[in-house]
Amino acid sequence: xxxxxxxxxxxxxxxxxxxxxxxxxxxxxxxxxxxxxxxxxxxxxxxxxxxxxxxxxxxxxxxxxxxxxxxxxxxxxxxxxxxxxxxxxxxxxxxxxxxxxxxxxxxxxxxxxxxxxxxxxxxxxxxxxxxxxxxxxxxxxxxxxxxxxxxxxxxxxxxxxxxxxxxxxxxxxxxxxxxxxxxxxxxxxxxxxxxxxxxxxxxxxxxxxxxxxxxxxxxxxxxxxxxxxxxxxxxxxxxxxxxxxxxxxxxxxxxxxxxxxxxxxxxxxxxxxxxxxxxxxxxxxxxxxxxxxxxxxxxxxxxxxxxxxxxxxxxxxxxxxxxxxxxxxxxxxxxxxxxxxxxxxxxxxxxxxxxxxxxxxxxxxxxxxxxxxxxxxxxxxxxxxxxxxxxxxxxxxxxxxxxxxxxxxxxxxxxxxxxxxxxxxxxxxxxxxxxxxxxxxxxxxxxxxxxxxxxxxxxxxxxxxxxxxxxxxxxxxxxxxxxxxxxxxxxxxxxxxxxxxxxxxxxxxxxxxxxxxxxxxxxxxxxxxxxxxxxxxxxxxxxxxxxxxxxxxxxxxxxxxxxxxxxx
Numbered sequence: 060x061x062x063x064x065x066x067x068x069x070x071x072x073x074x075x076x077x078x079x080x081x082x083x084x085x086x087x088x089x090x091x092x093x094x095x096x097x098x099x100x101x102x103x104x105x106x107x108x109x110x111x112x113x114x115x116x117x118x119x120x121x122x123x124x125x126x127x128x129x130x131x132x133x134x135x136x137x138x139x140x141x142x143x144x145x146x147x148x149x150x151x152x153x154x155x156x157x158x159x160x161x162x163x164x165x166x167x168x169x170x171x172x173x174x175x176x177x178x179x180x181x182x183x184x185x186x187x188x189x190x191x192x193x194x195x196x197x198x199x200x201x202x203x204x205x206x207x208x209x210x211x212x213x214x215x216x217x218x219x220x221x222x223x224x225x226x227x228x229x230x231x232x233x234x235x236x237x238x239x240x241x242x243x244x245x246x247x248x249x250x251x252x253x254x255x256x257x258x259x260x261x262x263x264x265x266x267x268x269x270x271x272x273x274x275x276x277x278x279x280x281x282x283x284x285x286x287x288x289x290x291x292x293x294x295x296x297x298x299x300x301x302x303x304x305x306x307x308x309x310x311x312x313x314x315x316x317x318x319x320x321x322x323x324x325x326x327x328x329x330x331x332x333x334x335x336x337x338x339x340x341x342x343x344x345x346x347x348x349x350x351x352x353x354x355x356x357x358x359x360x361x362x363x364x365x366x367x368x369x370x371x372x373x374x375x376x377x378x379x380x381x382x383x384x385x386x387x388x389x390x391x392x393x394x395x396x397x398x399x400x401x402x403x404x405x406x407x408x409x410x411x412x413x414x415x416x417x418x419x420x421x422x423x424x425x426x427x428x429x430x431x432x433x434x435x436x437x438x439x440x441x442x443x444x445x446x447x448x449x450x451x452x453x454x455x456x457x458x459x460x461x462x463x464x465x466x467x468x469x470x471x472x473x474x475x476x477x478x479x480x481x482x483x484x485x486x487x488x489x490x491x492x493x494x495x496x497x498x499x500x501x502x503x504x505x506x507x508x509x510x511x512x513x514x515x516x517x518x519x520x521x522x523x524x525x526x527x528x529x530x531x532x533x534x535x536x537x538x539x540x541x542x543x544x545x546x547x548x549x550x551x552x553x554x555x556x557x558x559x560x561x562x563x564x565x566x567x568x569x570x571x572x573x574x575x576x577x578x579x580x581x582x583x584x585x586x587x588x589x590x591x592x593x594x595x596x597x598x599x600x601x602x603x604x605x606x607x608x609x610x611x612x613x614x615x616x617x618x619x620x621x622x623x624x625x626x627x
Contacts, residue, residue, distance in 0.1 A: 063446060063510040065432045067303030068284060072449045074276060074477070075289035078268045079249070079332050080149050080240045082275065083109050085294035090312045090338040098138035098343040099209020105338065108142065110237050115146025118232030122201055122225075124177055126151030126241050129251055131175040131199075132323065133157050133166070133188055136345050139205035139229060140322045141331065143179040146232070151241030153248040155263070156323035159183075163190035170197055172485065173251045173263050177201040179229065182219065183211050189220035205229040210345035245269030251484055252325055254422040262489060264422045265481035274329055274425035274478035277448045279336035281430050282363075282390070284308040287336075297336055307389045307414040307433040312338035314362040317355060319344045319370065326394050329426035330365060339363065349373045353383060360387040364410070367613025368398040372547050375405050376570055386412045390433055394418040397515045397533060400441045401540040419444040419515060423499050425478040428453070429513045442537065443512040444505075451476035455507050458519075460500060466509045469531070471519055472501045504531065521617055523552030523560040528595040530562050535598060538591050539564060544572045544580060547607050549615045550598065553624040563600040563624050564588075567607055577603055602627070 064070060075081075086095075087109035095108045103111065124130060130147045132154060134140045147154045155173040157166060159181070170178070170191060175198060180188050182204055192199045202222050206229060207213040243249075250266035272295070276287045284303040289295055297311055304310075316334055318341040320327035334341055339362075342355055353374065356364065371393055374380060388410045394417070403415045416431040417439070431445035439445060447453050454463050455470040464470040475498045482490030493500050504522060505515040516531040523530050532550035539548035546569045552560035566584060568577060581601040589597045602623075608616040 067300050075295050077295050082295040085296040094340045096138045101138050111142050112145035113237035114235045115232045116149035117238040118235035119150045129153045129155050129173045129175045131155040131178040133180040135211040137208045137211035149240040155251045167191040174198045179203050181205045193223050195223040202226050203229045210343045252422050263484040265484050270425045275332040278427045279333040282309045283337050305434045309337045315340045315359050316363040317342050325422045325426040349377045363390050365392040369613035385410050388413045392416045399537045399540040417444045443514045472503045472505045474499045526558050544568050551621045561599040564598045565602050
């Protein structure tokens with residue numbers, strides 16, 4: 060049991076029976092006229108968001124989509140992604156969120172693996188979808204294309220592709236009657252969410268409705284210092300806890316945020332519903348523009364900023380960012396990968412009234428496992444990702460997967476809680492390897508100290524062995540980021556005939572570092588690290604790059620860096 064916990068909050072929540080549909084209905088009733096989404100000229104209140112989602116649900120039912128069937132959302136971020144997402148859930152179907160930028164062959168595999176019967180897509184990415192269903196042999200029998208918006212504009216100069224299946228305009232789905240939501244039980248699948256997982260094999264995680272609503276409430280109550288309850292209609296709402304709320308917590312029905320995380324990813328989808336629970340007004344961003352992002356924060360007085368470490372680094376690199384007035388921001392939440400302490404310190408400079416909150420989660424745990432407290436009186440230890448959420452347990456274990464390590468010692472992170480999902484769809488052997496007795500083997504390496512602070516040092520597969528010593532990339536990356544010239548850094552292992560593996564680093568530098576300095580920077584960085592770590596941990600080579608390769612969710616692609624290291 061932890062000895063550190065946010066003042067006034069219970070350690071366990073009483074979760075109302077119901078689903079995310081009941082949560083959206085509750086917010087629509089509590090805050091009907093509050094703006095839910097802003098996407099350029101398109102604005103939807105919470106009442107309108109709920110009503111349009113009910114119409115999409117009925118439109119899908121009217122075209123043969125049955126409860127329990129899978130429907131893919133193949134869209135960039137836009138207001139219509141959110142309407143499509145809730146519409147599918149309100150129809151009793153399972154959402155299959157897919158990366159809209161992936162090539163047709165990868166998309167076809169995901170459609171086949173999930174058994175999706177319909178795809179809600181967008182003209183901007185329809186050209187990738189058409190080849191994936193062109194032969195008519197897939198499970199897909201219906202495609203619908205959403206209207207362009209500011210966040211997801213129409214493609215330039217591209218003719219609309221032809222599809223080998225039935226096509227219906229998204230606007231036509233919206234003309235259906237707003238019939239009641241289809242009832243679902245907690246063991247029904249809500250998401251078939253694809254992840255590379257700890258084995259690197261693409262597979263769909265079975266996120267059940269009970270997993271989803273619990274994790275949404277865990278995150279929402281943490282961020283708002285609240286507890287959930289049901290009203291007389293069975294709608295789910297939040298109530299803030301007197302004495303627990305700080306200026307950094309998200310006030311119910313009174314805050315503004317920015318939606319920038321990809322909504323096809325667990326962080327984006329689950330965080331979206333957590334913001335819905337709090338009645339937050341969200342401005343939807345499509346293609347990321349750091350200057351435009353900062354302009355929006357200042358113009359709207361944004362309370363909550365969320366994103367990945369890559370987004371945070373991009374904001375820090377904007378010229379003149381320290382001259383802006385960003386005092387409206389009260390919480391900066393970073394997720395999808397650990398954020399280094401040096402970046403946390405810099406973010407605190409440009410967001411002077413904000414708590415910098417890190418978070419840890421994974422798709423196999425629906426989304427969230429641990430989050431830093433939103434209380435400036437509880438500064439987290441350097442490098443920590445936060446405290447474990449309500450009703451969630453974490454154990455750090457030896458590689459055998461059975462033996463717990465002592466407090467503060469490194470090992471593999473295992474998680475147990477009501478948000479742990481039902482396993483991998485169609486892969487019982489992979490499920491058996493990662494899920495055991497209610498526990499999830501995450502494949503992440505970390506520590507858990509005696510006060511309950513969780514820290515991550517990397518992935519088990521990213522750890523390298525140099526002359527028999529375990530070398531963890533995370534601490535080395537943090538040291539490199541402390542150098543004043545470094546913007547981002549990633550350490551990987553390169554095979555070595557004599558030593559097993561050697562640590563090598565890829566580094567991008569901050570704007571303004573002269574080219575002449577870059578030529579000597581690699582050697583300087585190796586010496587910088589050597590002064591701060593044990594001899595076996597020293598970085599043996601540094602490569603300066605313009606930018607590090609990133610996934611769509613802002614994670615550094617270490618597989619690509621290992622390939623470059625092996626080839627150099």
